[in-house]
Amino acid sequence: MDLKDISKYRVPLTVLFLLLCSLAALWIRLIPADGLVSAAGVDLLGNDPWYNLRQVEATIQQFPAYGWYDPMTLFPRGSTIYWGSLFVQIIAFAGVLTGAATRPEIMYVACWIPPLMGTAMVPILYWIGKKAGNTATGLAAAALAAIVSGQYLYRSLFGFVDHHIAEVLFSTLFCGAYIATIVYCKDHPVDFTNRESLFAPVGLAAVTGVAYLLGLFVMPTMILFALIVAVYTGIQFLWDVYHDRPLHDLLLINVTVFAIAAVGMALFGIRHAGIGLSLYSIGHIYAYGAVIGGTVLLYVLAGVMKGRPAWMYPLTLAGLAVVGAGFLMVAAPDAYSVLVGNFISFFGEESVTLTVQEARPWSFDSAWLTFQWGLLLMAAGMAILVWKNIREDHPDQLFVLVWSLVILISTIRHVRYEYYLAVNLTLLSAICIGFAAQMAWPDIAARLAPSPAPAPERRESRKKGGSRSEGAPKKHAAAQGAPVGLLAFAGVLLVTIVFAASSISIDLATAEGAKYSGITPDWEEALLWMADNTPDTGVDYYAIYDRDTFAYPDGAYGVMSWWDYGHWITFVAQRIPNANPFQQGVAGPDGAAAFFVRDSEARASQTLDLLGTRYVVTDIEMDLITSKFWAMATWFDSTRGVSPYQLDLLNPITAEGRYELISLYTAAYYPTMISRLHNFDGSMVEPEEVYYIEYEQSAGASAPIIRDVEILAPDAARDAVLAFNAGASAGSHAGVYGPLPTTPVETVPALQHYRLVHESPTNVMSDGGPDLKYVKVFEYVPGATIAGEGIIEVDVVTDTGRSFTYRQQSINGTFTVPYATTGSPYGVITTGPYRISGTDRTFEVSEEAVMQGARLS
Structure with a gap:
């Protein structure tokens, strides 16, 4: 079977390949289920998934309503929810659809959603890779999407029920739709005088706008992708004006996409006051209006300056930007402060944020530990896109480049964006692989193609003693000389294999480790x-x-x-x-x-x-x-x-x-x-x-x-x-x-209003050390007051059987004691009355006296 025969089966082979990659992605993500699922439910990973399940339970009960305010956290104020409802509603819908009614059933169904979303990224990245490169790029993107590691993998594992993978899924879907739209418009130019030329672009842009809304309804940080579009639009307009190319397509696309985004946001509802872009505020509608207005300004200005030197266009834009910023600072200082504050908040850092793991900057060591040789492929992919766009116009690839650079900068500032960056690393690596494969293909095809049979007359001439060289088939032109493309592809393939092997190793270790990473x-x-x-x-x-x-x-x-x-x-x-x-x-x-x-x-x-x-x-x-x-x-x-x-x-x-x-x-x-x-x-x-x-x-x-x-x-x-x-x-x-937390160096005074009411069973100290339990629960009580001088004591036995003596030094002739000697409702009890050390005085203290702050004589 030669290459032509194989090409006949390209579609079924591609479908089979995508299916295998998808199954591999799903299998890796389901590994933790073996250690997390029990009759009591699923031992969820991390912290936030527990709260998402709390939201899911409430949403299922009130389906499809979603609580934007929750009094079950942050007492005594309650908390306003700042992320969107879509991820929770998808899980709640799955729960209703499958008939999940009990907590264990709901938890189990919910835990499937992130792995399925992670699996869906395989065909999506194939599609984007093929659009931005070639078939080889798409296939490489699909394969890498199945195995790329880091936060992207962890946040799509079974048991990590959080919206991060939904953010990645819908933002990537939006970027893919935007790329598809600009590719279509490049091949089918928009002509405002021809209505028929507008139907398909408007339809594609409308789908792109809906994709944006899906991401927005998951998390307001989707605004970052509006910024990506804005940056891309500015660069593309500069390129098009410089080369005197039509500008209608971007105007049509951006106006349609962000008009839908603005209307959709208004229908979704303004959930938060102010204009902060990290919340569902009216600031989003202003931002989408700004993207539309900015695109219109770029378009109109290009028309006004048509025929003038190309350098005047960027210079005029720079002047307008300075004047506009100054006007905003004077005319709307609050809006200016919000914009500057959002920028500083996004790209800056404070010492307290360093205590939050996902808010820390992304170090090179952390990057290498996660992606290793994939970083090299990503860098090469970026370089290829820069080189190709310098030589000729590739608006789709320029968008990929801008998208990747913005996400890379975001990740460097805050490591939480690493799960976004995994998509760009996958895509850029695939672009590198696809480019190398394209370079090498003539050499590969020449070596795989069968040698043609000698012509009859050549064979006859040999019988007559003709020269053997006359009958030898000529080698393919690409096979002559040094096969530079083939060598380059071999190098890229070697790096890819090392990257894939390390990623799979990390994936398996992460997934296996997650089996035991639930709640303590x-x-x-x-x-x-x-x-x-x-x-x-x-x-x-x-x-x-x-x-x-x-x-x-x-x-x-x-x-x-x-x-x-x-x-x-x-x-x-x-x-x-x-x-x-x-x-x-x-x-x-x-x-x-x-x-x-x-x-x-x-x-x-x-x-x-x-x-x-x-x-x-x-x-x-x-x-x-x-x-x-x-x-x-x-x-x-x-x-x-x-x-x-x-x-x-x-x-x-x-x-x-x-x-x-x-x-x-x-x-x-x-x-x-x-x-x-x-x-x-x-x-x-x-x-x-x-x-x-x-x-x-x-x-x-x-x-x-x-x-x-x-x-x-x-x-x-x-x-x-x-x-x-x-x-x-x-x-x-x-x-x-002191060498230990239990070895004070000075006298530590007693607490008067706090009593131990429960402790967990595990002793965290090694044999021979104090019996210090892992978790303890205390009750804050008024305490009963006893008159006396000296040190008062009472023996206590906890609900794990541990014994200790509560001791307190008198202050101004009184003791305020937190433990009741009679009537305690808890398993932690005293074994006798209070006694003042060195005397024969003893005291019984009732639960009522402790809770009402009674004074005992």
């Missing part, structure tokens, strides 16, 4: 306990509320924890967190960060009073300076961060000069609210031994180097510190530090 078992256990053992909030979990008319019922309350856990609290416990993973309720003097890092119980309790908080949930990750405590400290004070609470030192481990970096706890750490709650259960703690450490700063060292360590009694250690520092040389210091 201790958190799930604690929140299920909370659902069963704490008062109902009085808010209907499944109802959809209007912000303007909603009021929290009496008895509603908040749950304070770090923002990472807010959605778990909402979904699993069906309680209302004071902070959530939208970074709401985190910052400010009464945010979650301030509450947990403060060392004043009185000030921390003011925060809970203001926020209506009844329960506080802590975990070991919030507790450790090397984990989430770092983020809390940075949110609390972005200038100092974790430095007041942590000292990093180099500890010598060999005589040859090898060191290990260790992190020690300073005296400032132990009185923080998170430490007093999680480490000491709110009890007073006095140190028995502390680490006295001498260290010095050495030139070239990444941290000070430990010179001496002693374990001393607290008073002796403090005296030693004073003596050493009084006569220390420059760069040498001594201090008292």
Whole structure:
């Protein structure tokens, strides 16, 4: 079978290839299901998917209504939802269609949607690749779309029920439709005097506008693609004016697309006040009007300046841009401030955003770890597009280039856009592969083509002794000389194979690892306990509320924890967190960060009073300076961060000069609210031994180097510190530090209004260490007041069987105690009355006295 025979089966072979690529993409994305699915439901990945499932449950109950305001998070204000309804409604529709009624059934159906959307990217990228390149480009794009790794893969895995993959799907669909439209208009020029020439372009542009709306209804960041179109339009107009080419097509396309976008946005509804483009505000309609107006201006100005030197057109545009910006600054300063603010917010960064993983800048190390040799293919694809567009006009490829550059810049500023960039990397890599294949095809075809049989007369001449060379068939012209195209293709193919192999390896490792990446078992256990053992909030979990008319019922309350856990609290416990993973309720003097890092119980309790908080949930990750405590400290004070609470030192481990970096706890750490709650259960703690450490700063060292360590009694250690520092040389210091969060260096006072009511079963400390549980739940109570002097104590047994003694030093002749000795509704109980140490005085404290703040004699 020769190449002509194979070409007869091109369509079925292409369909088969796309089917195989799609199945591979789906199979990879379904791998986590094996470890995540259970009778209780699906152990979702990450944080936000839990909230999306909460929205899905409410939407199914009220289908197709969508809650734009949710009182089940961010107590006592509730949260306005800033992303669109389409992704949730698609899942809810799938749930209704399949008859999913129970929570496990809904979770299972929902988890299929991201993998299916990720799979749909295979034929879409084939289509775009073929439009922007050739068939080989399309096939390469389809193959790479199935295996490209990174956030793009992770956010389309089974179990990651979030809108990110829907953003990618519909934005890519929009870009593909826009490319198809400009390609059609290039081949079928628009003529405003010929109505028949307008029908197809208008129809294609209308479809493109609908595709834009689908992306917009998922997330308002779809506005980024309007920016891409605006940048492309400006560049294309400059190119067309310079080469004196018709300009009607872009005018028709942009006016149609963004008129539909503006009308669709108006029908969708203005959900948020102001003109911010990160929300569903009227600013979007203004922006689409600006794209239309800008395109009309470019078109009219080109007509006015026709026949004049080409350089005058960009110069005039630059002048108009400066004048326009100045006019906007004076005539509409609010709008100007919003535009500048949006730009700075998008491309800038703050220290607190560095605590949010997806808001961090994209480093080269991270990029290489994710895409490796794909970065080389992407760069080569960009270079090819630049080279081809310098030589001749390819508006579709110019759009791909602008699209890719804007997304690349966005990703460099904020790593969250990496899942968008995977599409561009795939497409540009495919363009590189397709270009190399096209260069090599003449050589490949020449080598695959069968040699023609010698002509009869040539064979006869040989019998007569003719020259053998006369009868030899001539080689294809492309096969003569050095096969440069074939060598180039071989090089590209080698890089592609390495890229594909590394991507598949990363894909499989990511998918396998995701089997065990759901909610922490201790958190799930604690929140299920909370659902069963704490008062109902009085808010209907499944109802959809209007912000303007909603009021929290009496008895509603908040749950304070770090923002990472807010959605778990909402979904699993069906309680209302004071902070959530939208970074709401985190910052400010009464945010979650301030509450947990403060060392004043009185000030921390003011925060809970203001926020209506009844329960506080802590975990070991919030507790450790090397984990989430770092983020809390940075949110609390972005200038100092974790430095007041942590000292990093180099500890010598060999005589040859090898060191290990260790992190020690300073005296400032132990009185923080998170430490007093999680480490000491709110009890007073006095140190028995502390680490006295001498260290010095050495030139070239990444941290000070430990010179001496002693374990001393607290008073002796403090005296030693004073003596050493009084006569220390420059760069040498001594201090008292703790190696563990449970080893204070000074007396830590008791908390008067916080009692442990539940703890999870897992001890996070190694054998021989203290019994410190992974998750703890505390209740904030008024506390009963007892008159007395000295130290009051009561023995407590937790619901896991752990025993500890709650101790408190009197203040001004009174104690305020949080634990009841009789009538406690929780599994954490006291085993006897309170007693004042060193005396025979004992006290029984009822639950009623604790909850009403009674004063006992």
